[in-house]
Amino acid sequence: MNIIVCIKRVPQTAEAEVKVDSSGKDIEKDRLIFDTNESDTYALEEAVLQKEKFGGSITVITVGDEDSEETLRIALAKGADEAIRIKVEDLDELDGFKTAQILHKIIKDMDFDIIFTGCLATDDAYSQVGTTLAKLLEIPHASLVTKIELSENSADAYRELEGGLLEHLKIKLPALFTIQTGINVPRYASLIAIRRAARKELNEISKTEFGEMKSNSFIEELFTPPVSKLAEILSGNPDEVSEKLTGIIKEKGLI
Amino acid sequence: MNDIFVLIEHRQGVIRDITFELLAFGRNLANKNNAKLTAIIFADNSKKIIDKIKTQADKITVIENPIFKDFNAESYQIALAEIIKKENPFITLIGHTAFGMDLCSSLATELKIPFTTDCLDVEINGKKLSVTRQMYDGKLNVKLQLQENDSYLVSLRAGTFPAEDGNLNAEIEKIESPISAEPDYRKFIEYIEVVAGEVDITKSDVVIGIGRGIKEKDNLDIIDEFADAIGGVVGCSRPIVDAEWLPKDRQIGSSGKTIKPKLYIAIGISGAFQHVMGMKSADTIIAINKDPNAPIFNEADYGIVDDLFKVIPVLKNKILEAKA
Secondary structure, three states: OEEEEEOOEEEOOOOOOOOEOOOOOOEOOOOOOEEEOHHHHHHHHHHHHHHHHHOOEEEEEEEEOOOHHHHHHHHHHHOOOEEEEEEOOOHHHOOHHHHHHHHHHHHOOOOOOEEEEEOOOOOOOOOOHHHHHHHHHOOOEEEEEEEEEEOOOEEEEEEEOHHHOEEEEEEEOOEEEEEOOOOOOOOOOOHHHHHHHHOOOOEEEEHHHHOOOOOOEEEEEEEOOOOOOOOEEEOOOHHHHHHHHHHHHHHOOOO | OOOEEEEOOEEOOEEOHHHHHHHHHHHHHHHHHOOOEEEEEEEOOOHHHHHHHOOOOOEEEEEEOHHHOOOOHHHHHHHHHHHHHHHOOOEEEEEEOHHHHHHHHHHHHHHOOOEEEEEEEEEEEOOEEEEEEEEOOOOEEEEEEEOOOOOEEEEEEOOOOOOOOOOOOOEEEEOOOOOOOOOOOEEEEEEEOOOOOOOOHHHOOEEEEEOHHHOOHHHHHHHHHHHHHHOOEEEEOHHHHHOOOOOHHHEEOOOOEOOOOOEEEEEOOOOOHHHHHHHOOOOEEEEEOOOOOOHHHHOOOEEEOOOHHHHHHHHHHHHHHHHO
């Protein structure tokens, strides 16, 4: 089983304050922590689990700037065999469609059975790259996969639908699967593995080798979402706010 | 202007809510831009669906075939691409749902038309199209201009637009399916229901929801004690299920359960829209989170901005005192 995993380095914004920068088209990045995109870590773990079962090799690919090397090295430490960075220094001009086209240019000449991607990048939140890439490569896909069983020429893929319902599909390989979080429990890289990965060579390819590619869209402006409703914030120390809240709950007849 | 297309979504014989949201949004967009709204139905039997939506579109195009009984993104993609190529609608609207996410990008890529996903608004300006969508875990909105074209494809976020009654009388057109069999490289097998656990969070008047903020599995004890004190059950947002701290049937949100309790207390939950979709109908919503900018405070009636580990034990005691 030769597996390609597409990963991306993203700012961790779920619990951080995110501010628009002076251009109005990007965010202030200097105080944000960057790490591998969440669902990509599950995609990589799934590849490692399948490799442990069936053998073969894992190639991780990212489209990113120099800082993305760290993301690739963590993937190598977790069990990837090869790592490729498609060098892009101006990440802001990438939308999901353009990223997929760049990935297509390199993957189309590679030998693989399966491609895993995350189902969503938490920064631009398109959920486009995997399914677009599958179409460009003219291979079948399934998105939002939370369980996968591989056999020689096909996969039983289970997609997560609304309400927790699963859609069971049979898909011929080679195929692409976008992986939903929760499909497995991603491992941590050991210190020894991280040290070993630090010495590994990364393959680097310049995006300019692929010629010009079109974006689907251009950012006009970024802005803070309008607030339609805001909670009444109770003020005070834990004792005071608990007192107030208990009063409210009691008044509403909920206890 | 050329037509606005809306793809009808249904599952296991039931029209999905997103369908009515798309139709209402599409109608408003059509009115504003002097266009016609066409609903596209793929189904094995379309009668019931037509009856429910015929006042909501100018035209309904029906493609009936046994292969469309259940959703298959590949079958839909091949057939819908043929229809869009022939009719050249100005814009095709699809739900940003599990079905739509599997279909949208590959369909637009096949058609070589500009597309974008998970939109909160769409604006037409002559031949230009711009959309509003969210980035960075919902912390920011972005206005995007799409590459100018004759035809666009956009997916819209579920639960964003209110459904509205219509007063149209749709012309019905039945057309032959461009394909007669499911592609052999992707076969739909079956739907599998989520296994029910011992606690049904949809049946409780009081639900305590926990998220990333609880940090460690061992901290569940503090929450369980609090839930016992107030007489509620414990549900959670996605990360807690992903970490396997609670079973899947406790997940509140679009890919989990939708709850409508009298009281919902969100503890350490930031409030991603997927979670909000599952709890926004609660009568009273309380949020406890140390991040004052957490989107959950835009949904809650009351909020406490503080460390949950400082507040919850005190709150538990106050609740017990009040009950005594």
